Amino acid sequence: MEYAAPGYIVFVREGAIFAQPFDQAKASLQGEPRLLASGAHYFFGPAHATFSVSQTGVLAYQIARPPSRVTWYDRTGKALGTLGEPAPIQGLRISPDGLRAAVDIQNPKTGTSDIWVYDLGTGVPTRLHSDPTDEILPVWSADGSKVFYRSDRHGPPDILEMTPGAPGSEKDVLVLPGVQQPEDASRDGATLTYTDAFNAAFLNIWLLPLQSGAKPVSWRRPSWNETSPRFSPDGTWIAYESDETGETEVYVARTEGGGDKRRISPAGGKAPRWRRDGRELFYLARGGALMSVAVTPGPQWQAGPPSVLFQPDTEIENYDMAPDGRILASVPAEKGRGSPLRVVLDWPALAKQGP
DSSP states (O other): OEEETTTEEEEEETTEEEEEEEETTTTEEOSOOEEEEESBOOBTTTTBOOEEEOTTSEEEEEBOOOOEEEEEEOTTOOEEEEEEEEEOEEEEEEOTTSSEEEEEEEOTTTOOEEEEEEETTTOOEEESOOOSSOEEEEEEOTTSSOEEEEEOTTSSOEEEEEOTTOTTOOEEEEOOSSOEEEEEEOTTSSEEEEEEOTTSSSOEEEEEEOSTTOOOEESOOOSSOEEEEEEOTTSSEEEEEEOTTSSOEEEEEETTTTOSOEEOOSSOEEEEEEOTTSSEEEEEETTSOEEEEEEEOSTTOEEOOOEEEEOOSSOOOEEEEOTTSOEEEEEESSSOOOOSEEEEEOHHHHHHTOO
16 A cells, blocks of 8 residues: 555555545544556455555556466467466466366456366366465476466465365475475476575576475576476476576576586577477477477487477467377467556546545
């Protein structure tokens, strides 16, 4: 909340911005709140919202995350259909058997998300859980029996797991200071990779052995950001993003020790994904094209030059590769989103109009 002349407290409740008269002499609120704007960013956990009021009667605020549409594409970029209804989404992952997809869906009123598991045959979703806390960025275990996810149940986000269809099966996987975010599970089920910036100025990639009592291991720990790791299907390599050149690029390095690093994208790249047989690597190029890189897997791994798989007619925000070669992607549900900031002029006039 924020005090604003000429005598109001401005605050956000469930994504709506209100002004309520405030008597400074009595240090007390007066009357009823008056609505100034709706659709503002709001996060229930810490009651966080982004807005500011000026002495000249201007209100600026960040809007809530706009909705995305989860869409199927073929390798030519042809849209094949959609999954679910448009909603604010961050993470989506297809299960190893290709029969389900885990998607986090945000409630705009609270700013928190729940993970839903869709049956890809019927399109019917099932909520993984319904905690009041924020659960995002699902990652399937190697056998598809569990979903790892980021949760702020204990405060700063940690990594938890849950068995779909088994209420109450939530289990802590990694609870540490800072923010831990799950990224990928190795095909053999032995290792989970995640990102963490605790005690460092940069986001780095870590490896967590999944056997009981094992401790996380720092993978490369460079003096720049390395994120979005994905294990190769044979587990020998990790594809990832790095900004060591000043621009985000896609690299591949050995899982064991992080050596033999190779740059894949020549002019900007992010969000690497492997084909299920390990013979192709995909990424999003600067400008939004989905790129394809032919790969010769194995210890003497080789990659060909990148080529454009297709140029989408809208931004791909996140995506995953199905076993049958289709692409499941979240894209903006609305064209021309524009700036995430909105401005209200002469908000005191709105406040005086009453509820």
